[in-house]
Amino acid sequence: MTFTVIAEAGEVHWLRADVALAPAARRHAGNLARDLGMPQAQVARVELCVTEMATNMLKYAHDGSLVLRVVRARDRAAVECLSLDSGPGIRNVQEALRDGISASGSLGIGLGTIARMADVSGVHSLPGRGTVVHARFWADGENGAPAAGPLDTGGLTRPLGGEQACGDTWAVRTAEGPDALLLMMCDGLGHGPLAAQASDRARGAFRASSHTDPARVLEDIHQALRNSRGAAVAVALVEPAAQRVRVSGAGNITALAATSSGRTGLPSLPGIAGVQLPRPRTFEAALPPGAALIMHSDGLSDRWKPADFPGLLAHDSSVVAAQIFSQAAVRRDDAGIVVAVHRQP
Structure with a gap:
């Protein structure tokens, strides 16, 4: 069976890039994950993901925001994390997704590890204009994301x-x-x-x-x-x-x-x-x-x-x-x- 993922407009938390971004993102994302009943190990993965997003944004972007919300597919729910920045972009996204490639001064987990931690993830970058990083974590413990429809x-x-x-x-x-x-x-x-x-x-x-x-x-x-x-x-x-x-x-x-x-x-x-x-x-x-x-x-x-x-x-x-x-x-x-x-x- 296939599913349509729906993110309700009223469940969006926007966090602007400033010195308090990383702790604020951890707190909001962790609360969303716990509200969905995620086990502590999965909550920790969500918190680690948004911390890396925030750290990279503050180091490299001119401006940006983190967006945190709950999305749903019928009887399943997930925490979704989006990083939107107006920084220099990533010249080679595939290279950045390789293991061992990480922003200097970050936690060192890199985009590749974010991709492995999340059930669904993606990066789209426009050199000289900005980057979007996406990660979605399903809450029910089933393996991976629901099967995608057309x-x-x-x-x-x-x-x-x-x-x-x-x-x-x-x-x-x-x-x-x-x-x-x-x-x-x-x-x-x-x-x-x-x-x-x-x-x-x-x-x-x-x-x-x-x-x-x-x-x-x-x-x-x-x-x-x-x-x-x-x-x-x-x-x-x-x-x-x-x-x-x-x-x-x-x-x-x-x-x-x-x-x-x-x-x-x-x-x-x-x-x-x-x-x-x-x-x-x-x-x-x-x-x-x-x-x-x-x-x-x-x-x-x-x-x-x-x-x-x-x-x-x-x-x-x-x-x-x-x-x-x-x-x-x-x-x-x-x-x-x-x-x-x-x-x-």
């Missing part, structure tokens, strides 16, 4: 600087058809708690909707957001068997089907869900194996191109989301991104 999904949200609540959110649920998924990206108007309330209502309506047609789901969200400040929302139906994606949106949400060589835009109509929604329209694009659906709020610039990220789509969707987020996010603004990658059979 789609994997991942995303990130980050609140406005100084705010605790993020006005952006995302969600995923199953749909009719072999391995089909519905995805939603939502940007609540404004920032802070009121924007987050609108986004939370949108996420609840998305999950409660009995429809799988993106336009019908968008209308359900619109009704649920009445008497709120409203939101920009896009809903996508990804159908790997048909190798296509269909999107219906309102407001300033970027949605596109990306391949290594280009991108096809899937427009959202002017409007605000919950306030003024035009008659929804659905746009369609091909999504062959190796392609990805990417949706993000206006907290990220929409000027990026797949060619700017060589090799990225071959990575886990969490790495895809993190690298685009790291390179395209607008400083201090609420931002959110959701990615669904169609894997090669």
Whole structure:
């Protein structure tokens, strides 16, 4: 049986790079692991992993963050650790993953040992621009990660600087058809708690909707957001068997089907869900194996191109989301991104 890994938007801890990064990362990651019931030996591996991530970031990166969260696949849960930096990058990732290669002054375990400790891991680096390091630790003691399906999904949200609540959110649920998924990206108007309330209502309506047609789901969200400040929302139906994606949106949400060589835009109509929604329209694009659906709020610039990220789509969707987020996010603004990658059979 295959599984879709889903990282809930509300379970993200962002830790900025500073002198206290390593102890803060150990504490947060250890608490997440213990909350999931991991044995102490596995908790120690998670803590060692994030300590090495933090140490390397402080030594080599110009700026960066660690992202810690819980992800789930049906009845399984994991701690996921992401390191996002704007440092010089790694010229030869395969060399850096070899045993015995470690950042000078670090714990000496190196990226290769992080990869062996984690159930799922990955590194994507852009020389001169920055690196994303990813590690995921499943909590139930079974060997390795769940078997991957034809789609994997991942995303990130980050609140406005100084705010605790993020006005952006995302969600995923199953749909009719072999391995089909519905995805939603939502940007609540404004920032802070009121924007987050609108986004939370949108996420609840998305999950409660009995429809799988993106336009019908968008209308359900619109009704649920009445008497709120409203939101920009896009809903996508990804159908790997048909190798296509269909999107219906309102407001300033970027949605596109990306391949290594280009991108096809899937427009959202002017409007605000919950306030003024035009008659929804659905746009369609091909999504062959190796392609990805990417949706993000206006907290990220929409000027990026797949060619700017060589090799990225071959990575886990969490790495895809993190690298685009790291390179395209607008400083201090609420931002959110959701990615669904169609894997090669």
